[in-house]
Amino acid sequence: MTTVLADQVAIVTGGGRGIGKAIALRLARDGADVGVMDIDGETAEATAKEIRRMDRRALAAAVDVSDYDSVRHGIAELAAGLGRLDILINNAGVEKRAPFLEIDPADWRRQLDVNLSGTFYCTQLAAREMAKRKYGRVINISSVAGLIGPIDLAAYGAAKAGIVGLTRAASLDLADYGITVNAIAPGPIETELMLGVWTAEALRERPQHGAIARFGTVDEIAHAVVFLASPESGFITGITLPVEGGASAAGAYMVEKYRRRRAAQS
Numbered sequence: 685m686t687t688v689l690a691d692q693v694a695i696v697t698g699g700g701r702g703i704g705k706a707i708a709l710r711l712a713r714d715g716a717d718v719g720v721m722d723i724d725g726e727t728a729e730a731t732a733k734e735i736r737r738m739d740r741r742a743l744a745a746a747v748d749v750s751d752y753d754s755v756r757h758g759i760a761e762l763a764a765g766l767g768r769l770d771i772l773i774n775n776a777g778v779e780k781r782a783p784f785l786e787i788d789p790a791d792w793r794r795q796l797d798v799n800l801s802g803t804f805y806c807t808q809l810a811a812r813e814m815a816k817r818k819y820g821r822v823i824n825i826s827s828v829a830g831l832i833g834p835i836d837l838a839a840y841g842a843a844k845a846g847i848v849g850l851t852r853a854a855s856l857d858l859a860d861y862g863i864t865v866n867a868i869a870p871g872p873i874e875t876e877l878m879l880g881v882w883t884a885e886a887l888r889e890r891p892q893h894g895a896i897a898r899f900g901t902v903d904e905i906a907h908a909v910v911f912l913a914s915p916e917s918g919f920i921t922g923i924t925l926p927v928e929g930g931a932s933a934a935g936a937y938m939v940e941k942y943r944r945r946r947a948a949q950s
């Protein structure tokens with residue numbers, strides 16, 4: 685069993701399901717004790733319970749990452765309960781599709797509040813804790829939608845692009861405290877978020893839109909998180925690592941790749 689993260693303590697936001705849950709379980713498998721935060725306290729507790737069955741310590745907290753006081757209480761409670769804080773994974777996110785001309789300002793604000801402000805609140809409060817020991821790893825979950833222009837996702841795309849900028853800015857300031865800050869930009873990963881937001885047709889077509897013609901898995905994102913969270917990754921900071929099957933590599937050439945793929949299928 686690998687224990688690259690032995691004796692470390694991690695907090696994962698949105699750890700109740702999907703990618704966040706897979707990350708929390710993987711960090712535990714690799715030796716970390718884990719604080720699971722989610723707006724849904726019950727699912728957070730269910731993930732924590734699974735981790736305790738792996739003989740790691742785990743605590744859960746019901747936290748809305750878009751609420752600064754909620755984050756302050758949650759991080760203080762988990763860091764005190766687990767004794768320290770080495771790793772923060774900013775994974776909690778929401779996505780709502782709408783054509784640009786029809787975006788409701790309340791939906792715009794919610795997506796910015798949860799995805800971008802939530803990442804800032806958690807990072808600032810966790811980094812104050814990490815700075816005490818002059819060591820930390822912050823990993824933000826952005827999206828391929830933050831790297832290229834997504835359709836019907838202006839608020840989500842803006843928030844996820846904001847995370848790329850926040851990652852760079854925070855990496856400069858926090859380097860002085862031994863803290864690295866990096867991001868991962870997943871492509872389409874099969875989770876409840878994706879199944880809830882996409883049409884059946886999009887679910888059929890979307891895997892064809894990358895160099896690697898399939899959806900990614902939650903475990904492939906968790907694998908990249910462990911790489912960036914590991915103590916050996918101390919010379920990597922401020923980057924956004926795409927884990928998206930080559931979705932952004934081809935750019936406009938993807939149209940031709942897609943055409944050939946369809947022709948080969950017919």
Ligand SMILES: NC(=O)c1ccc[n+]([C@@H]2O[C@H](COP(=O)([O-])OP(=O)(O)OC[C@H]3O[C@@H](n4cnc5c(N)ncnc54)[C@H](O)[C@@H]3O)[C@@H](O)[C@H]2O)c1
Pocket residue numbers: 697698699700701702703704721722723724727747748749750775776777778779798802825826827828869870871872873874875876877878
């Ligand atoms: N699934 C994909 O294809 C995909 C692609 C790129 C990026 N992402 C990003 O990965 C992250 C996880 O996505 P997922 O597919 O697992 O989503 P999901 O909806 O399955 O899980 C998200 C989790 O975050 C929690 N959450 C939502 N709002 C919250 C808040 N305000 N405070 C605390 N917790 C909150 C939810 O309760 C849920 O447990 C998100 O940031 C998402 O934008 C997902």
